[in-house]
Amino acid sequence: MAPSFADGHSKMYKPLNLKSGDHILEVGVGTGISLTNIPDFVKVDAIDYSEPMLVKARKRQEKGEYAAKINFQQMDAHVLEFDNNQFDHSVVAHTLAVVAEPEVVLREIMRVTKSSGLIVIVNHYKDKKGIIGTIWNPFRKLLGLGKHVNFKQLIENCGLKILSEERVNRFTTHSRMLVCQIP
Numbered sequence: 001m002a003p004s005f006a007d008g009h010s011k012m013y014k015p016l017n018l019k020s021g022d023h024i025l026e027v028g029v030g031t032g033i034s035l036t037n038i039p040d041f042v043k044v045d046a047i048d049y050s051e052p053m054l055v056k057a058r059k060r061q062e063k064g065e066y067a068a069k070i071n072f073q074q075m076d077a078h079v080l081e082f083d084n085n086q087f088d089h090s091v092v093a094h095t096l097a098v099v100a101e102p103e104v105v106l107r108e109i110m111r112v113t114k115s116s117g118l119i120v121i122v123n124h125y126k127d128k129k130g131i132i133g134t135i136w137n138p139f140r141k142l143l144g145l146g147k148h149v150n151f152k153q154l155i156e157n158c159g160l161k162i163l164s165e166e167r168v169n170r171f172t173t174h175s176r177m178l179v180c181q182i183p
């Protein structure tokens with residue numbers, strides 16, 4: 001499904017205006033496709049619950065597909081094994097809709113991200129469920145889009161401020177990229 005998500009993956013690190021030495025967290029990294037877009041002057045901790053996904057991501061790393069230094073770890077996003085305020089910024093793509101408790105995960109991401117930092121969320125998102133929002137929708141299942149999550153509500157519940165919103169993956173998953181600031 002990589003081409004379906006490629007547009008969002010290529011854009012999601014750009015709003016961070018990365019500086020040399022920045023330390024970034026990517027949650028639910030999957031097979032690590034998004035990491036090919038990161039410059040060599042930052043370091044990234046990339047976590048996923050699925051070890052088979054991480055095996056594929058590490059293979060990309062062995063093949064030299066990443067410029068940045070990436071540390072992959074198997075971890076549950078509901079209980080991030082990182083210190084408070086450890087990361088300059090965090091990103092999470094197509095994952096908040098597949099975890100059991102999206103609010104718990106988003107609050108964990110906030111906890112480990114510096115208060116000056118940004119959190120970039122990329123996900124299929126509609127204000128109302130609609131036909132694509134139904135869990136049994138075969139297209140939704142095929143793309144692994146997970147359940148319908150009201151992202152605006154979720155972000156508001158967590159006390160984050162939305163700085164910008166952009167449509168990405170327009171012709172495939174109709175995702176949005178939400179750039180959020182920790183107050």
Ligand SMILES: C[S@@+](CC[C@H](N)C(=O)[O-])C[C@H]1O[C@@H](n2cnc3c(N)ncnc32)[C@H](O)[C@@H]1O
Binds near residue numbers: 077078098143
């Ligand atoms: C639809 S995939 C998206 C992968 C990648 N971010 C991308 O955009 O290509 C969702 C990912 O979330 C991971 N995931 C699901 N539940 C998780 C959890 N509780 N903790 C960490 N990762 C989780 C899955 O293993 C999967 O790799």
